[in-house]
Amino acid sequence: MERGAAAAGALSCTFRSPSPSPTSPAAPHWRPLLGFRSRSRSRGRGWGQAGRRGTAVIPAATMPALQILQSKQASRHEQRAKQMLSGISLNNEDLVKEKLLIDCGEDQDCVIDGIVALGKFDALHIGHRELAMYASKAGTPFLLSFVGIAEVLGWEYRPPIVARCDRKRVLTSWAPYCKNVVPIEYQVEFSKVRYLTPRQFVERLSRDLKIQGVVAGENYRFGYRASGDAAELVKLCEEFGLSAFIVRSVMDTARSYNGVTTSVNSSDKGQVSSSRVRHALAMGDMEYVSELLGRKHRLVLTVKENHLQERKRIMLPKSCMLNMPPADGLYENCDLVNGGHLGLCRVIINSETIEIEMKDENSLLPNTIQENQQLGIEFG
Numbered sequence: 001m002e003r004g005a006a007a008a009g010a011l012s013c014t015f016r017s018p019s020p021s022p023t024s025p026a027a028p029h030w031r032p033l034l035g036f037r038s039r040s041r042s043r044g045r046g047w048g049q050a051g052r053r054g055t056a057v058i059p060a061a062t063m064p065a066l067q068i069l070q071s072k073q074a075s076r077h078e079q080r081a082k083q084m085l086s087g088i089s090l091n092n093e094d095l096v097k098e099k100l101l102i103d104c105g106e107d108q109d110c111v112i113d114g115i116v117a118l119g120k121f122d123a124l125h126i127g128h129r130e131l132a133m134y135a136s137k138a139g140t141p142f143l144l145s146f147v148g149i150a151e152v153l154g155w156e157y158r159p160p161i162v163a164r165c166d167r168k169r170v171l172t173s174w175a176p177y178c179k180n181v182v183p184i185e186y187q188v189e190f191s192k193v194r195y196l197t198p199r200q201f202v203e204r205l206s207r208d209l210k211i212q213g214v215v216a217g218e219n220y221r222f223g224y225r226a227s228g229d230a231a232e233l234v235k236l237c238e239e240f241g242l243s244a245f246i247v248r249s250v251m252d253t254a255r256s257y258n259g260v261t262t263s264v265n266s267s268d269k270g271q272v273s274s275s276r277v278r279h280a281l282a283m284g285d286m287e288y289v290s291e292l293l294g295r296k297h298r299l300v301l302t303v304k305e306n307h308l309q310e311r312k313r314i315m316l317p318k319s320c321m322l323n324m325p326p327a328d329g330l331y332e333n334c335d336l337v338n339g340g341h342l343g344l345c346r347v348i349i350n351s352e353t354i355e356i357e358m359k360d361e362n363s364l365l366p367n368t369i370q371e372n373q374q375l376g377i378e379f380g
Contacts, residue, residue, distance in 0.1 A: 100208050102147070102187045111186060111209050114140045115243075118216045121145040121185070123161040123274035124170045126294040127217065127250040129177060134247055135215045136178035142211075143171075143185040152190050161277055163300035163323040165374070173295060198228030202236040213243030219271070220246075252276060252292065284327035286379040296335075296378040299325050301354065303373045314356040314369060318349075325349055326379060333380035336363070338373060347377055 104110040115138050117131035128143075135141035150157060162170060167185060175182045193201060201223055205211055214237060222228045228236075230246045237244035249271035272292055280288040281297070289297045300322040308315040318325075328349045336342040336356060343363035348355040356377065358364055369375070 098192060100188055100192060100204055102189060104186065109210065111142050111144075111211055114142045114211050116142045116144045116205070116209070116211050116214050117183075118144055118214055118220060118222070120149070120274070123277045123293065124167065125272055125274065125277055125292050127272040129174050129294060130250050131215050131217065131247055132171075132174055132183045133177045134245055136181055136183070138243070138245075139212055141178050141181060141183040143183055145185060145187050146190045146193070147187045149190045152194060158278075159321065159324045161274060161281070161324050163298075165322065166298060166300050166376070170295070195224050198223030198232055199236055201228070202233070202240055202242070206240040206242055211242065213237065213245065215245045215247060218246055218248050278324065281324055281326050284329050284331075286326055286331065289326070289379070296380065297326070298337075299323060299354075299377045299379070301375045301377070303369055303371055303375060305371050307369070307371075309364065309369055312358045312361045312364065314364070314375075316354050316356075316375075318352055318354060321354070322374075325354070331379055335378040335380070337376040337378065338369075345377075347379075 101110065115135040117128075117135045119128060119131065121128050121143050122145075132141045132143065149155070171185060172182050193204070196204065205214065214233065216230060216233055218230050220230050220233065222233065234244040234246060249269075251270050252272045277289060277292050280286075280292060286297060301316055301320045302322060304317065304320050307317075307320075326349065328351060331347045331349070334345050334347050334356075336345045336358070342358075344359040345363075346357050346359070348357070354377075356375075
């Protein structure tokens with residue numbers, strides 16, 4: 001385990017009921033499908049240097065992997081945007097008035113001039129990190145994730161892969177990949193956008209959020225009943241004066257269990273995905289999980305009053321987990337953290353409890369573990 005602050009990160013979780021080295025990150029596998037589209041609006045913001053009006057293309061020398069598309073004149077973008085806006089009538093007037101973002105409250109300017117990466121971002125895996133990296137090449141990177149999908153669609157509850165209170169630590173660890181800028185995550189209630197057509201959705205991004213552009217994966221679907229695809233996203237962004245960049249999926253080396261190569265779902269073409277992460281966790285293959293995430297998986301636990309603590313051992317009920325654990329079994333060479341590194345441990349997970357046995361008997365001094373405290377187990 002990395003001993004730095006980014007690795008041990010403070011745990012500041014609130015219990016909720018179910019309802020690569022920072023200094024030398026691995027080189028990203030950049031394989032763009034489409035390129036950035038530059039534009040300038042009447043607000044005077046473009047892809048170019050801050051404070052400079054007009055349209056500017058990111059120099060090819062600084063982004064060798066990108067295919068630079070020809071710039072459009074600002075007047076053409078503004079004319080098209082006005083034409084589109086005049087022809088749009090949302091099905092529900094409340095959707096027009098309702099604020100899109102959860103986190104900004106009444107202020108929708110929190111992402112103004114930013115580059116927004118679109119997706120669910122439930123696992124924050126290396127494919128998601130790739131989107132943030134591309135966004136950072138052109139401006140301040142933001143993640144726009146959608147929450148409440150399972151509740152709206154009636155799916156069975158599944159614990160998150162990353163505990164909600166641990167997401168900021170993970171995003172902070174992405175800074176070396178994003179020009180030393182920590183991506184900021186904002187969330188949208190799925191119920192607010194569920195019935196929007198692809199065109200209405202892009203119109204809301206343009207009008208409400210006033211962003212500069214979007215980044216999405218080649219398999220990205222959006223709009224009512226996922227009717228829009230990446231190609232349509234690029235087309236609509238051009239019409240509304242936004243820039244769009246579609247990133248090829250980060251591919252994964254095929255894995256097999258018991259000699260049989262397994263597809264985790266019907267859309268699995270070998271790309272890194274949250275479904276693959278869940279599948280690997282369910283198999284207890286923590287080395288593979290680490291490869292998919294680009295970091296060790298951290299299981300976050302809330303200490304309850306019925307926990308058992310001895311000189312070298314802590315036992316907690318499974319009900320204290322804030323995110324998805326690996327499969328039941330024995331895990332060696334784990335790390336216990338609580339804002340700092342407490343020590344090496346081995347972990348036994350069974351159907352009812354999680355038992356943590358410290359390697360060093362002096363790791364757990366009196367009052368080290370207290371009720372309502374959050375602990376993190378990082379699996380080696």
